[in-house]
Amino acid sequence: MMMKKLMSLGLASLMVLSLAGGSMVGAEEADYEECTIKFSWWGGDSRHEATQKAVAAFMEKYPGINVEVNFGAWSDWESARALEFQSGTASDVNQINLSWINEFDYNGDVFLDLNEVSDIIDLSQWDQTNLDMMKDVNGGQAGIPVSMTGRIFYWDKTTFEEAGIEVPTSLAELREAGHTFQEVLGDDYYPLALGEFDRTIFMTFYLQAKYGKAIISDGALNFTEEELLDGLTFIQSLEEDHVIPSIVTIDGDAAASLDQNPKFINGQYAGILEWDSAPMKYKNALAEGRELVVGEEFTDLGENGSTGVFTKVSLGLAISATSQHPKEAAMLIQYLLNDEEGAAILASERGIPESKAAYAVVEAAGGIEPMIGEAHSKVMAASEYAEDPIFESNDLKGSEGVYRDVFSGICYGDYDLEYGAELLFDGITDACEG
Template identity: 55%
Template sequence: MVLSLAACGKDNTDAETGGVTKKEDTAKTDDTKKEDTKKEDTKKEDASKPADDTADTKEPVTIKFSWWGGDSRHEATLAAIEKFQETYDWITVEPQYGAWSGWEESMATAFATKTAPDVNQINWNWITSFSSDGSAFKDLNEYSDTIKLENFSKSSLDLCTLAGELQAIPVSMTGRIFYWNKTTFDKAGIATPTNLAELYAAGETFKNVLGDDYYPISLGEYDRMILMVYYLESVYGKAWVVDNELQYTAEEIQKGLEFIQSLEDAHVTPSIQTITGDGAESLDKNPKWMEGKYAGIFEWDSSASKFQKALAEGQEFIVGEYMKDMGDYQGGYAKVSLAFAISETTPYPEECALLINFLLNEDAGVEIMKSERGIPLSKNGLEVCLNKGLLDTTVAEANVKVLSWVSFPLDPKFEAAELKNSDGIYFDAMSGLSYGDYSLADAAQVLVDGIKAALAK
């Protein structure tokens, strides 16, 4: 919703702050009333205005800022850093960034050895994994005068609160949804699928019409795990984990694995061996994705832009639909997409807080970042994006569909490193099944044992 900033009656809208300033009526307002009005205006916090700091009284400092992502996120963040340094010119920001592959492992080491950068883009579950006692990240409640916390709902801040401390600021909410390369489906002579029956049929059509190396969707190991949980929640109508307890039996999980294997058997998705053989670091860098041979993904709405921008010219990328024929329930979940945290070890927490506030709340930072990390949770950030038409329309469409569909919670340990990393339980079970090293029952038991062990920690 776009919030109107139009003035009412004799109220003037302040162009810089978005706040309302009263006209002074010298004929009707006495000195006492004017003084009260001035005091009231002084109390107002400006959620979008830069902090009133100047370099004249500040010693130069350097802070390090780390994040991962695709090229478009890197470009936008680097541009925002440049603008931040112009605004707060006693602060130098050293960027540290890269692709996701191997990123969590290196950051885990940095947090454990207390050598992490000053400001960090983090996954939501890192709070639980690396700072369950509050030892890795600053309590950002202490910097509420710098980071305009009033821009965020209490419920969203609560998601990043652990051990009684606000350990990060949530950037956006996200969930997984289908995306399709419509150009490839057009080439095959069929519409993009809206249900499972159409998806299975598309596998056969792609093979017969386009060739053996064309597939309706590409699903890696972790994609398969998340899609399996979405399927099982749709069938059984219960959350994956509740109160640190796995809610599914080995037999129920086996049913989910049967579904995943059926997609591979029906030529809907390539095998893990085929995907690995492509030799790409990630799907968005895979020539088969770029050329449209892999014509779909099941991906986070906040990550859509990097896949869209990777496509060769002339290919149409669209948001898909949730498949209602999976079961009687609306499976799937939403989570905090990304968050910003300040390392407990930083000597410059105020400067770090200024950077976070700039990226999320200040107009100048928001206008550069747009929706590169998802649809902003910051009230001012969202308002700026809506008023200026800055949101990526594909990301915005997907986010609306996700948040209106999903109905189950996500347990933070679902994304524990020992489960989701390339040497983790999910990869072991899904690749073992795809390669034929595990039976359905064996893969199900690998998941049950590994997940219960992670939950017990």
């Protein structure tokens, strides 16, 4: 009888426990609810493969959490996500750009304050300075920086060898390379190719190195129209020294991007100024037998060895404020960015991890692509400024933005340098004033 009672009690307890749990599942780290969450990101094929693999491993580790994925190329990705954020239909976990916090989260109510789930996501793995970059207007932690990035030169070493010179390590050598290329290889060969935004960045390096101040800080433009004119004149001088082709020449190539431009693929454009996280697509695009190498940040742009280099959050992960399962979404982020297993799978697919835990795992496993690692360490060593999100706001950087208008306008002969400087000054000032 006693035995029967004990069994009944045991069974009843078991039933109560399972009912009380409902769809709750026990896990090592935390209890969680059986649910479906969505995760969206943009990127290339290798990022897609690694992330899908990591998501599959996450679902295996936490049975009951189903993760639906939505991924694609960058083209028009931003517009589609913007509409989702606006309509409250965004994914639970989103890969975001730093500028999205300013552009899509005006009231601080689009992205969840991740401090609310800091018992799940170990925020102590990030430097506070970097976390602060992704705060919203209310001071909430809108996102977590996955990695930091900055621009650095990459050179097609083979073309420089054909010209009989070493890859440049300074502005002076770069200017000299321009003349050598023209004399030895011909008019169609340039040591560097810069699109409109690349020009903006190189001009910013130059201005910041020369004048010792950030172009934009605390939402304000720190340069006068005359100083911006100096920057435009600098870029124009590179064209005159046969260092860079005109925008008109690049447009005439009719390539969708530089890595798809036959002139880059075959070494006629022998250098680029790119993000430290993005060299692989250029390296892989080069024709057989050609070698892409990481360059140096120039220290002769100003007068005191300053590089003028700035870095920014390359991308972040955020949880939508509308998410019905913020806890499980936070678990996914924790897994991808801090968990030993998740970090090892993602490796450096989103740049060199900023999370200390992830970095240790990836580095120990040799998961950092050597070229990316070299570029990243050089950029971080040379970095002097943090990019203000306004610098990449849509009004400035967009397809109809000020940067493109000014630099292409000068190249096509629509604007002189003075008018270009005026437009640049007014445009950045307007963007700063919102």
